Amino acid sequence: MADQLKGIWKDWRLHMLVFAIVALTEWIGVFSFTVGPGVVLLLPMLYAMLIGLGLFFTPVVKKKQALNAEPLIVLGVTLLIAKIGVIIGPSLPKLIEAGPALLLQEFGNLGTIFLALPIAVMLGLKRESIGMTHSVAREPNVGLIVDKYGFNSPEGRGVMAIYIFGTVFGAVFMGVISGFLATITPIHPLSFAMASGIGSGSMMAAASGSLVAAFPAFSDDIIAFAGASNLLSLSTGLYMSILIGLPLTEKMYTVLTRKKQRNAEIGKGA
Amino acid sequence: MLLKNIQEWTLLLLIFGVIAAVGNWVGYSVFPVSALPGMVVLILICLAGLILQHVLPVNIPSVAYIGIIGIIVSMPVMPGSEYVVKWTQDINILALATPILAYAGIAIGRSWTDFVKLGWRSIVVAMFVMVGTFLGSALIAEMVLRMQGLI
Numbered sequence: 001m002a003d004q005l006k007g008i009w010k011d012w013r014l015h016m017l018v019f020a021i022v023a024l025t026e027w028i029g030v031f032s033f034t035v036g037p038g039v040v041l042l043l044p045m046l047y048a049m050l051i052g053l054g055l056f057f058t059p060v061v062k063k064k065q066a067l068n069a070e071p072l073i074v075l076g077v078t079l080l081i082a083k084i085g086v087i088i089g090p091s092l093p094k095l096i097e098a099g100p101a102l103l104l105q106e107f108g109n110l111g112t113i114f115l116a117l118p119i120a121v122m123l124g125l126k127r128e129s130i131g132m133t134h135s136v137a138r139e140p141n142v143g144l145i146v147d148k149y150g151f152n153s154p155e156g157r158g159v160m161a162i163y164i165f166g167t168v169f170g171a172v173f174m175g176v177i178s179g180f181l182a183t184i185t186p187i188h189p190l191s192f193a194m195a196s197g198i199g200s201g202s203m204m205a206a207a208s209g210s211l212v213a214a215f216p217a218f219s220d221d222i223i224a225f226a227g228a229s230n231l232l233s234l235s236t237g238l239y240m241s242i243l244i245g246l247p248l249t250e251k252m253y254t255v256l257t258r259k260k261q262r263n264a265e266i267g268k269g270a
Numbered sequence: 271m272l273l274k275n276i277q278e279w280t281l282l283l284l285i286f287g288v289i290a291a292v293g294n295w296v297g298y299s300v301f302p303v304s305a306l307p308g309m310v311v312l313i314l315i316c317l318a319g320l321i322l323q324h325v326l327p328v329n330i331p332s333v334a335y336i337g338i339i340g341i342i343v344s345m346p347v348m349p350g351s352e353y354v355v356k357w358t359q360d361i362n363i364l365a366l367a368t369p370i371l372a373y374a375g376i377a378i379g380r381s382w383t384d385f386v387k388l389g390w391r392s393i394v395v396a397m398f399v400m401v402g403t404f405l406g407s408a409l410i411a412e413m414v415l416r417m418q419g420l421i
Contacts, residue, residue, distance in 0.1 A: 009281040014376070019289050021372040026297030026365070043364065044297060045371040052375020053382070061376055069377035075282050075316075076370035079290070081333045082315040083366055085340015086358045092345060101414035111406015116398035123391045132395050136403045161388050165396035168378050168385045171371060173400060181405070187412045188421045195407035198400075201333075202374060205367040207404070212364065223363055229407075231337060 131158030197229025
């Protein structure tokens with residue numbers, strides 16, 4: 001990180017743009033609307049990202065700004081982590097009490113295999129679906145798939161597709177669905193707080209941010225649980241994929257495609 | 271070299287801190303002067319973590335050090351932790367997230383060409399991947415927390 005940081009503080013065009021985006025979006029504030037029994041919350045951070053993305057296509061943002069913005073995300077995340085740290089400190093006894101839930105919910109990350117893999121196969125995707133659905137496709141998982149199958153394999157293309165979607169729209173998507181799911185299901189906001197830590201700082205911030213906006217009474221507990229779970233996901237995510245996620249996906253893929261083939265044959269016979 | 275880096279980190283954290291403090295003022299009505307001590311504490315925690323990562327020979331990401339330092343200085347057994355907790359309470363976490371995503375929006379424009387090449391099927395699957403991961407974890411957490419009687 002050392003070399004790429006040189007002189008970025010001097011990119012005043014970039015910092016003034018972000019300053020203007022932040023002032024504008026925080027002034028607009030949280031916008032929420034109901035969909036049936038649920039609530040969709042749109043947080044300032046979500047508009048901030050979309051405005052930033054939109055500006056990239058105007059002459060205001062040049063390639064230099066887009067390049068310089070990258071290390072600032074990393075540095076901004078360090079401040080976010082420091083803030084999460086000082087929230088966790090005083091609630092450490094509570095976190096230890098909830099330790100079993102925190103550890104076990106990491107296995108819930110395998111939920112993607114049971115939900116998304118059948119859908120991918122149904123949509124006619126072949127071995128791409130293994131790369132796509134074995135995990136939530138953050139950096140360590142991309143590394144694993146590329147290492148095992150190669151970058152230009154169907155599995156490699158699959159994991160890259162989900163990685164790209166997550167990079168561009170992950171935070172916006174998680175921010176919208178976390179508030180919505182927490183208001184339409186009977187599941188407790190603290191359970192969703194733990195689920196928010198899926199191994200990406202910005203997705204965790206967006207998902208837990210919506211929960212905080214929807215349930216301000218639990219604000220500190222939500223952040224402490226989400227932050228602790230995100231740290232756990234970051235440190236266990238890769239091993240979870242190697243030991244359970246990927247073998248399970250391979251196995252389920254074989255079962256699902258065999259069944260599909262058989263159905264197709266029966267279809268032809270009739 | 272390290273000194274040069276510390277200088278760069280400090281400047282960038284200060285710029286980020288000022289932007290976040292203004293967001294904290296506009297969005298959460300905390301006047302920047304009262305947010306100042308909390309922001310300084312957070313920046314110092316970050317700097318300590320970044321320096322540790324640079325100095326220690328083990329390859330652990332700086333955010334791990336920063337998280338741990340944050341936890342240690344705010345634990346009730348630490349002398350002075352009550353100030354750390356009180357001051358940092360004035361920094362709303364959402365005010366820190368907004369500038370991160372503003373910078374991220376500008377940076378990810380470069381991934382846009384890759385994004386538009388994705389087919390609709392990939393986008394549908396991607397959404398179910400995220401919902402599946404999120405709901406899976408929430409369901410297990412709910413079961414365990416209920417069994418323990420914590421919720």
